[in-house]
Amino acid sequence: MPRILLVEDNEMNLDMLSRRLRRKGYEVVIATDGEAGVTMAGSERPDLILMDMSLPVLDGWESTRRLKGTPETAAIPVMALTSHAMAGEREKAIGAGCDDYDTKPVDFERLLLKIEALLKKQEKA
Amino acid sequence: MRNQKANGWNRRKFLGGLALTGAAAMIGLRPEIALAAVEPPPETRTIRLRYWDPACWAPFYLAEPFLREEGFTDIRYVAVPTTEFPDAYKKNLIDLSCGFSVVDMYHLEKEHSPHKFLSGFHVGCYALIGSDRVRSVRDLKGKTVWAGSLEYGGPHLFFSAIVAYVGLDPRKDIKYVWVKKDEALDMFRDGKIDALMSFPPGPQELMAKGIGRLLIDTNVDKPWSQYFCCMMGGHSDFIKNNPIATKRALRAILKSIDLVSREPAMAARELLARKIVKQKDEKYVIQALKEIPYGRWREYNPEDTIRFYALRMRDTGLLKTNPQQFIDQHTDWRFINQLKKEFGITAW
């Protein structure tokens, strides 16, 4: 089963998303701040990273930029989870190197479709 | 300006001068020697006088010995035709001049020539003769007239004043022919022109031959005989810078007038000798000099002449300035007023 790295600091979101993704059969590893996320991406080698943008220690954009700047992790697709409220957040995410994005609060069905689409694309590549 | 004639004259001035001085001494014309002696010498020894062809200006041409007596050593006669008269003053070629009152007045205003009237000179000399078709000046209306060979010359301006005096318009009522004098005389003889205005010789010759009738003899006909036909003037700068020389020169010329007045025949011969007049005209020149009342300078107020002609010329539009203004601007009677006392004149 594909392995998803979920980088998220909000406990409730973390609990909910990880449980629902696991229920759908994904293997989920968790990081609660940007730096940990970057480290785990190197060590755990996930197939996809779900990255919250407002993170402690290292924010989502910077973390993505580091991941994409490291040859070992550059190929891993990153899906940004942005807050609906912030204008221009999406553009900033794409600009930082994210492969796709979705807004919070998460529409789970839609998120699953996007995740599958990214994974398919990755397989082809 | 100084042509051959003038030079020729200079070469012979010694002889002529001697002759005249002798004559002057003979007729006792030197009453003022004592007076002249206390007077300072002239500021300049050089004096340049105008001359031209009118025979009536004889006293001016013959003043040389008297000028020497007054202390002038370099006496030059400069030929100045009527047309060049204002230029001669403007270019400072002459110091003193005699000229027809009307012509000089006209030029003074028109050309702004820098000279002032100093004294009267003589009366008369002009004669207007008409054909058998003309009895008086008024009859000249619409007739053809010769009044000099050029417009605004002496004869023309005098003629204008004369016709204006009887109420004619000299510009509209008269037809002029502008030809040379000899030609005009021939035309008059042939009846091609009706009147002829000229100074001597000319009219005298015609009259002597019984051609034409005398319409006006300015020597005797009033009011023309009451005003100077010719007056003396001087360069404004010369008068200003050389008052003593001006007075002395004027005195010399007045003496010369008196001499000619007493010895017209001798003066005429002198003019012939100096070739100022032609030999053939001798008779008429003597006649003219005799007829011209040269003594009038002792009687007539020169200012009145200027006033009279200024009035006449203003009538005809030849002068813009009013008479008094003209007198104020263009005359200087100081010298003649001083001299008239010397000459024992109280009148005017």
Add this chain to the structure above:
Amino acid sequence: MKVWLPKLVARAPFTVHTKLIGAFFAIVALLIIFGLVVIQVLSGINRRSEELSQLRRKVGAFRQLQHDTTAQIYGVTSALLSPEERMIESALRQLHEFRYDLERLQFVTRDEVELFGRIKIEHEQLIQMITNVVELTRAQEYKKANDLRLTKIVPLADTLERLTNEMVNRAEADMEAKVDESNRAHMTSRWVVIGFAVGSIGLAILLGYAVSSSLMGPVMLMDERLRQIASGDFSKHVEVPNRDELGTLADNLNRMNNELRDLYQQIEAASRHKSDFLSNMSHELRTPLNAIIGYSEMLTEEAEDRDQKDFIPDLQKIRASGRHLLELINDILDLSKIEAGKVELFPETFDVKLLIEEISGTVQPLIEKNSNILAINCADNLGDMYADITKVRQILFNLLSNACKFTELGTITLDAVRDCSEDAAWLSVSVTDTGIGMTEEQMEKLFQPFSQADIQIARKYGGTGLGLAITRQFCEMMGGDIKVRSEFGRGTAFTMRLPMAAPHPEGDIVSLIASDGSSKSA
């Protein structure tokens, strides 16, 4: 004209009333001065013409004298030539008579006293000589009498005649001088009058200009300032130099400006606070909502898995309510962002047809909910569009979901065409339904926030009532518009138009052909 003069008038510490009266009196004074000058000039002309006519009389008198002299002399000389006692007596009598005429002339000879004196002397001498000649004649000494006549009387007569002529000349010359003087004076007078007229007019105009400018200038400045204030510019003060009522007015205007500016700033701050508050609050509200929706969905799944279906309807009610609340919050947030000017556009190039297909997929559950049918008619030439895809998507979604909401067992039609007009290409999309429609009254309030057609409708159909307001705002932000046609009970049609190429953020219009045309959206 000089600028300083109106300023000077403006600075003068008098009321407008005083200034106007002052200007009026100044002009009146100019007129009076002008009138006085004219009177002065006229009296001068009158005086000169009187002097001239006096001189004419003098000339006439002198001419008469001249004429009489000539006549007398002629009479006497001819009488003497024919020595007849009666003639001689007569000539002598006339000669003496003439003496009285001379005396009479004295009144006009102020300027020629000397000359006149000489004439009188000459005349006395003439009378004396003539008397002598007459005596000689009576004594029958004709030779002596004739000699005396020729040598003395003739020259004396000549002189006398000449002197009288001179008198005439002088008088005439005086007259000519007077004529000249009169002409000159006339010219001078004319220029004086013209000068005064021009000067007075000039001064009056200058004065009028200065006064009116000092009044009108500030009025115009204040008018301009009021215009600016009306359009919301409180940054400037109106500066007028006036120390009159207008100065006070300008001060009050400036005070009003300041008051309005402070008020405006307060309102602006309040508005900003409101927007900030809304924005923050919705964000804060969403985090727990997130959890509510997420966990209710999880619980539903959990219940299905454990076959405890009793809970499912209740869980779905929680989820639906959460969703509705989220929609409300999102809409409020959108609107507040729009009002606060915080919405930015991020244009990109995308395929219109693909977008419409994606949205039709998204709204399919809503269509089916009320048993409606969705018909989509896309023109073949729609091609690519350069715009903020998120906003376009939201617009189209709002229009379709709105149509679904008010239609049951009906058809919802989406027509998309490329419309080339007004020198630009437009995307025109109509969403037509066969739903309940609207009345005129309802249509009027349609695009206003929180204004669903009426309360019953709000209860029955739900929704926030903000969707259409947001839709219209987005359309206008992107340079387009939206229109509605509706018939009560028959259906409604919304038509929105957007430019195919939005202004590029850098200001360029990006060529649609040149761009890669790939859509980055899912």
